[in-house]
Amino acid sequence: xxxxETFTLANGLQFIVHTDKSTPMFAMxxxxxxGSRDESYDKTxxxxxxxxxxxxxxxxxxxxxxxxxxxxxxxxxxxxxxxTHYFLSLPxxxxxxxxxxxxxxxxxxxxxxxxxxxxxxxxxxxxxxNYLNQPYGDAWLLLKxxxxxxxxxxxxxxxxxxxxxxxxxxxxxxxxxxxxxxxSNAIVSISSNLDSDKVYQLAEKWFSPIAAKPKKxxxxxxxxxxxxxxxxxxxxxxxxxSIYKAYPMCGRDHPDYYATDLISDLxxxxxxxxxxxxxxxxxxxxxxxxxxxxxxxxxGLLVVTGKLLPETSIEQAEQAIETEIALxxxxxxxxxxxRKLKNRIETNQAIENISVLDKALNLAFYSYLNKPxxxxxxxxxxxxxxxxxxxxxxxxxxxxxxCNTLIYQPE
Amino acid sequence: MHYPxxxxxxxxxxxxxxxxxxxxLIRLSNHNPLYVFxxxxxxxxxxxxxxxxxxxxxxxxxxxxxxxxxxREGTLTHSGNHINTRIExxxxxxxLKSSKDIAWLSVVCLKRGLSYLLPLxxxxxxxxxxxVNAFSLFxxxxxxxxxLNSQKNRQLAIRAYNQLVFGAGTRYGQIAEESDFDRLxxxxxxxxxxxxxxxxxxxIILSGPVTSSTYSxxxxxxxxxxxETSIAPxxxxxxxxxxxxxxxxxEQSLQSAILMGRQLMPRSHPDxxxxxxxxxxxxxxxxxxxxxxxxxxxxYTYGIYSxxxxxxxxxxxxxxxxxxxxxxxxxxxxxxxEIQKLIESPVDEQELLKVKNFLNGSYLRxxxxxxxxxxxxxxxxxxxxxxDYYRQSLEAIAQTRPEDIQRIxxxxxxxxxxxxxxxx
Numbered sequence: 001x002x003x004x005e006t007f008t009l010a011n012g013l014q015f016i017v018h019t020d021k022s023t024p025m026f027a028m029x030x031x032x033x034x035g036s037r038d039e040s041y042d043k044t045x046x047x048x049x050x051x052x053x054x055x056x057x058x059x060x061x062x063x064x065x066x067x068x069x070x071x072x073x074x075x076x077x078x079x080x081x082x083x084t085h086y087f088l089s090l091p092x093x094x095x096x097x098x099x100x101x102x103x104x105x106x107x108x109x110x111x112x113x114x115x116x117x118x119x120x121x122x123x124x125x126x127x128x129x130n131y132l133n134q135p136y137g138d139a140w141l142l143l144k145x146x147x148x149x150x151x152x153x154x155x156x157x158x159x160x161x162x163x164x165x166x167x168x169x170x171x172x173x174x175x176x177x178x179x180x181x182x183x184s185n186a187i188v189s190i191s192s193n194l195d196s197d198k199v200y201q202l203a204e205k206w207f208s209p210i211a212a213k214p215k216k217x218x219x220x221x222x223x224x225x226x227x228x229x230x231x232x233x234x235x236x237x238x239x240x241x242s243i244y245k246a247y248p249m250c251g252r253d254h255p256d257y258y259a260t261d262l263i264s265d266l267x268x269x270x271x272x273x274x275x276x277x278x279x280x281x282x283x284x285x286x287x288x289x290x291x292x293x294x295x296x297x298x299x300g301l302l303v304v305t306g307k308l309l310p311e312t313s314i315e316q317a318e319q320a321i322e323t324e325i326a327l328x329x330x331x332x333x334x335x336x337x338x339r340k341l342k343n344r345i346e347t348n349q350a351i352e353n354i355s356v357l358d359k360a361l362n363l364a365f366y367s368y369l370n371k372p373x374x375x376x377x378x379x380x381x382x383x384x385x386x387x388x389x390x391x392x393x394x395x396x397x398x399x400x401x402x403c404n405t406l407i408y409q410p411e
Numbered sequence: 412m413h414y415p416x417x418x419x420x421x422x423x424x425x426x427x428x429x430x431x432x433x434x435x436l437i438r439l440s441n442h443n444p445l446y447v448f449x450x451x452x453x454x455x456x457x458x459x460x461x462x463x464x465x466x467x468x469x470x471x472x473x474x475x476x477x478x479x480x481x482x483r484e485g486t487l488t489h490s491g492n493h494i495n496t497r498i499e500x501x502x503x504x505x506x507l508k509s510s511k512d513i514a515w516l517s518v519v520c521l522k523r524g525l526s527y528l529l530p531l532x533x534x535x536x537x538x539x540x541x542x543v544n545a546f547s548l549f550x551x552x553x554x555x556x557x558x559l560n561s562q563k564n565r566q567l568a569i570r571a572y573n574q575l576v577f578g579a580g581t582r583y584g585q586i587a588e589e590s591d592f593d594r595l596x597x598x599x600x601x602x603x604x605x606x607x608x609x610x611x612x613x614x615i616i617l618s619g620p621v622t623s624s625t626y627s628x629x630x631x632x633x634x635x636x637x638x639e640t641s642i643a644p645x646x647x648x649x650x651x652x653x654x655x656x657x658x659x660x661x662e663q664s665l666q667s668a669i670l671m672g673r674q675l676m677p678r679s680h681p682d683x684x685x686x687x688x689x690x691x692x693x694x695x696x697x698x699x700x701x702x703x704x705x706x707x708x709x710x711y712t713y714g715i716y717s718x719x720x721x722x723x724x725x726x727x728x729x730x731x732x733x734x735x736x737x738x739x740x741x742x743x744x745x746x747x748x749e750i751q752k753l754i755e756s757p758v759d760e761q762e763l764l765k766v767k768n769f770l771n772g773s774y775l776r777x778x779x780x781x782x783x784x785x786x787x788x789x790x791x792x793x794x795x796x797x798x799d800y801y802r803q804s805l806e807a808i809a810q811t812r813p814e815d816i817q818r819i820x821x822x823x824x825x826x827x828x829x830x831x832x833x834x835x
Contacts, residue, residue: 022452024427025779060417069698070765071423072772091772096421104417121710121735125666129713129733133665135562209414237662239558271483271495281492284548287555307559309551336500343502347521350455354780 002353002375004363005196009203011212012184016367017199018191018359026095026192027360029087030102031368033187034180036159037081037152037220037298045123045159048079049168050176052119054086056111058104071097079157082297083368089357092193096202103206106186109177116170123165127158135238136408139305146232147246147301147404151223182213189364191356223248223299226402233407240287241308243317244406246301249293249397253369259385259393260293262341264302266333266390267291267324272340274324275304285312285320302397314407325398332391345382425771428805429778431798434616434788437626439634445626446788448618450781454521456619457782458529459789460536460633463641464514464607467582467648467724471599472591477546477553478600478608479507479514484549485540494535501528511583512723512793514607522620526628533632539604541597554592561589564661564668564834565733571659572670572832576727578650583725610639614792618785648724649674652830656743659834667739667835671746672729673828678721678794684807685819686728690719691766692758692816693749693824694730696773698765700749701730709745711738723793728823736835743831753820757813770808774801 004018036047054077055064068075073090088098131137140156148154159165188207190199226248250256268275268291275289289306304325308317333341353359353375366374374381434446466475483498483505484491498505503520516536520528560566570586577584615629652674676683687695694701694717701715715732734742778787778801791800 023779024429024775061420065698066765067420069696069769070420072425072768072775074697074773074776089776091425091427091775093424093427094421097423100415100417100421107417118707118710122706122713125711125733125735126713128665128735133564133663133733135559205413205415237562239562240555270499272492272499277492277495280552281548284551287552307555309555340496340500340502343500343521343524345502347455347502347504347519350453350521351519354453354455354782356779 002359004372004375006367006372007200007203009183009208011208011210012215013203013207013210014187014367015199015203016187016189016363016372017196018363019193019195020191020356020359021193023193023356024092025089025356026092026098026194027087027089027190027356028098028102029085029189029357029360029364030106031187031189031364032084032086032180033185033215033368034084035080035082036155036157038180038218039152039155041152041155043164043168043172044155044161045157045165046168046172046176047084048157048159049119049123049165050173051077051079051084051086052123053109053111053116053173054105056115056119057109059108059110060104061101064101064105067097067101073097081153081157083365085361085364087357087361095192095194099202099206102188103210106181106183106207107210113170116168116173120165120168123158124162127162127165131158135236136242139242139244139406139408142232142234143244143246143303143404143406146230146406147248148223150221151298152220153223153296153298153300179216183207183210184212184215187364187367189360189367191360191363220298229401229403229405231405231407233409235409235411238408238410240310240410241312241314241317242408243306243308243314243321245304245321246404246406247303247397247399247402249300249302251298251300252295253297256393258381259389260302260397261295262382262385263328263390263394263397264291264293265341265344266328266337268304270344274328275306275321278324279306279320283320285309285317318405325394329391329394329398332387332394335387338387338390342379342383346379349379423768425768427775429775429801431778431801432781432784433798434785439630441634441636441638443613443615443634443638445615445617445629447621447626448616448781448785448788449621450618451620452781453619455782456520456522456525456621457617457785458518458525458532459616459785460516460613461513461616461789461792462608462611462613463512464603464611465510465512466585467511468607468644469585469603471595472585472587473553473595474599474603475509475514477550477595478603479509479516481541481546481549481600482507482516482535482539484545485542486534487538487540489531489534491545494531497531498528503528505532525621525625529628529632537609537636541600541604543597546597546600550592550595554589557587557589557592562662564663564666567659567661568668568670568832568834571657571834572672572729572830575653575657575830575832576672576674576729577725578647578652580647581650582644582646582648583722584649606642610637611641612638616785616789618781654828654830656831656833659832661834664736664835666733667736667833668733669739669742669746669831669833670729670731671829671831672727673823673830675719675726675728675823677726682819682822684804685811685815686823687719687804688763688766688770688808688811689753689816689819689824690717690728691770692762693717693753696766696769698769700752701732701746704749705732705734705742705745709738709741711735711742711745739833739835743833747826750820750824750826753816754824757817760813763811763813763816767808767811771805774805
């Protein structure tokens with residue numbers, strides 16, 4: 001059982017605090033409610049570029065990393081479609097350094113034109129390294145716009161194209177900060193050996209002077225229900241044919257999420273999963289195959305993806321995947337399999353909440369869903385899923401007419 | 412409203428020293444050690460079995476990695492499917508991997524699953540089938556993965572570098588080629604297993620909520636067969652490292668992968684800890700000189716790091732990065748310039764203090780909690796000092812002076828003694 005307390009400052013900044021007396025460390029995470037879904041279609045990649053700039057200096061602190069390292073800490077951040085999440089961990093004796101740093105950069109940024117130019121280049125190299133300069137690197141750049149026609153999930157967090165990143169201006173950066181980086185748009189999560197009273201004092205001292213601002217109400221275009229299968233085939237410098245099949249599914253906070261997540265596990269998580277066991281081991285059609293859900297806040301995707309062995313044809317491979325999907329839709333998991341899926345979730349819940357930093361990050365995310373109790377009850381939600389529910393959701397999600405297929409073929 | 416003074420940083424304290432937990436040592440009936448890190452804070456249990464069966468011991472390339480990985484593909488009495496289904500039924504994770512020195516089997520599961528899984532783990536460890544069919548499928552998949560990696564610049568660089576830095580024809584300098592997959596057979600695995608697994612000494616590390624009934628189960632399963640002294644392989648582990656610039660042509664042309672480095676002193680060398688500090692300054696953390704210059708000032712790369720890899724018979728020091736193809740030369744120049752600076756001028760006290768603090772915090776973090784302690788213990792299994800190694804290390808780091816850094820840089824970072832691989 002992980003105990004936590006929550007409080008909200010007068011300026012609207014929410015805190016969630018977990019105390020663990022056995023650790024010498026202090027971990028803080030700040031989740032800002034802004035991701036690449038909030039970008040304009042002609043300025044994609046901006047939320048992530050902005051995350052880089054958050055390390056370029058704030059009003060009183062020229063370089064964010066310096067004091068963290070001086071205090072014996074590490075820090076980093078990630079941006080996804082939905083959120084931007086900053087985190088640091090340092091020896092608990094230096095906890096106040098974290099409050100000073102994070103409150104200063106929430107108060108105001110002060111990076112230079114040079115910092116903007118350099119970080120644009122760094123992000124361009126990140127784009128090349130992760131998406132362009134390796135086989136199958138551009139899979140998500142192709143798959144997202146295939147699966148989404150309307151919702152901003154149709155572009156990736158890194159951006160639709162390098163040019164968008166290169167065009168970002170200092171004025172746009174400033175207005176982005178003023179819109180999204182303020183108390184009512186953030187959640188601070190702390191996991192450490194500090195008592196919640198002490199955390200409250202420090203929070204009041206450093207964060208309460210930051211002016212309140214109204215939260216921007218999000219209104220995003222809704223992705224229409226898909227009624228026709230879509231297909232894209234590309235030729236690339238790749239060693240093997242690769243197949244991606246993406247099916248639209250509900251968002252992370254929808255009650256059907258747990259059943260749908262278990263469907264992806266049943267199909268393609270682990271060596272005893274249906275797809276791996278049958279298509280890799282028994283039929284030897286694929287060298288590798290798996291399935292997962294994207295877990296987005298707005299309606300996401302259930303993705304099946306595999307690489308074919310040289311002798312397998314695309315038709316054979318797709319037919320084999322279809323057969324396994326049809327079996328799940330018809331009969332669902334055996335009771336033994338269902339038990340297996342739930343046992344895995346239970347192990348995951350135990351191992352994902354061990355380090356203070358993991359606990360801080362998870363608590364922040366669950367608070368963002370307005371369900372901080374999930375840190376303790378997550379496995380229970382999965383436990384409730386029945387075999388019939390899996391069959392029903394599988395029939396809703398794994399529809400042939402809602403399938404988005406991407407195929408890579410070697411040049 | 413009271414406004415805090417934001418212009419002054421809060422005071423930094425570094426009083427905290429990591430608490431080092433010495434594991435309980437239990438000798439199995441065959442004298443193999445079982446180390447226990449007991450804690451009831453979490454439901455997760457971790458079981459690690461480590462033995463001397465890394466790639467340095469193999470006579471044919473790919474043997475060591477394939478032997479450990481094939482353990483889950485079937486035993487004399489159970490199929491691979493049965494094994495994986497049972498492991499996953501208990502919500503457990505089985506990891507099988509190998510390095511140059513060791514092979515390593517690791518299970519993570521919930522407390523209640525361990526006693527069901529251990530008999531199966533013992534079975535796959537002692538009685539693997541290495542069946543021809545299962546192996547041929549496994550080997551084809553491995554080959555596909557190898558071919559995929561052959562299209563990644565970084566992977567190509569790692570392969571070329573490994574051979575150059577440890578020496579072609581040596582035990583550490585082995586690199587696999589595509590045709591090696593066609594030469595490997597189940598008889599290679601059988602003979603490697605009988606030589607380095609069946610009666611070889613091993614170490615087990617157990618961490619989490621475990622009790623004495625688990626120890627006796629482990630002794631029953633892993634402690635009954637006689638153990639013989641391990642056989643040291645003949646031949647050289649390393650030879651004279653190559654120097655100079657080696658360029659490899661690749662099909663991915665947007666970025667170049669760069670690896671640069673050399674062989675390094677062993678962990679027992681008096682300058683090893685000083686070198687750790689030097690490595691951190693140069694490329695061992697986000698605030699390092701390489702990162703500050705090549706990423707944060709020039710924007711040539713998404714990341715650049717340097718690292719020390721301690722091995723039993725010859726460690727290595729390596730700088731690694733992927734940079735925009737058009738700035739490859741500039742990046743190499745900047746890397747060399749940063750190294751030269753460390754040789755020519757002493758590091759200033761503030762920077763050194765920052766690095767010491769950073770390292771102190773890193774140790775504290777890396778040793779936080781029972782599972783981390785067990786992992787850090789595993790990393791120093793070879794050393795007599797065991798957990799005290801970390802205390803010694805921190806003490807030595809704290810005492811390192813700017814002149815030590817400069818002396819060690821002068822001795823160990825001469826550019827003409829290093830090898831550079833560029834894949835573009």
